[in-house]
């Protein structure tokens with residue numbers, strides 16, 4: 114299993130000289146399982162450059178930790194959603210008001226985006242993440258609620274003897290992911306020097322715990 118961070122900012126994308134090294138996009142992590150399956154964690158602005166690398170991928174899974182803007186603001190610009198040959202399965206937390214599918218479809222519709230949801234060309238499936246573990250591309254996927262405003266999940270993927278975890282607020286999660294406060298102004302500052310990572314054992318969507326260098330396209 115390999116993880117690559119395409120966006121590690123909270124709250125707002127932060128382009129500029131101050132983020133040239135660590136990248137300025139909001140939350141998005143790409144995970145490739147041992148079978149080659151593509152799993153994407155969150156859909157911040159980092160998902161746009163990721164989508165540009167996925168031509169020819171016919172199916173993938175997108176795990177949303179929650180629906181705060183910095184975790185979904187790139188979704189409409191994700192190229193696979195506009196690919197007639199692609200199937201995109203979106204997973205996320207059950208909502209307190211309405212369904213996850215209604216929330217996502219609303220976000221992918223006017224007035225938030227010019228195209229109606231029905232005109233996205235991919236086959237889009239939207240699922241509330243189950244309480245029981247499930248499988249994606251041979252990886253074992255588990256999730257747990259975390260302490261964060263609104264319905265929020267942390268995810269853990271186990272595959273080939275390695276695990277990746279993504280969370281926005283880890284301290285109350287039984288999955289014990291990295292220390293990653295989210296949606297705070299603190300997380301918009303570059304405070305670490307991430308290193309390149311192949312076969313990363315931990316994937317975070319926040320700059321404070323980044324273990325992999327953002328790809329060139331995400332800077």
Ligand SMILES: [Zn+2]
Pocket residue numbers: 179181261281295296
């Ligand atoms: Zn948040």
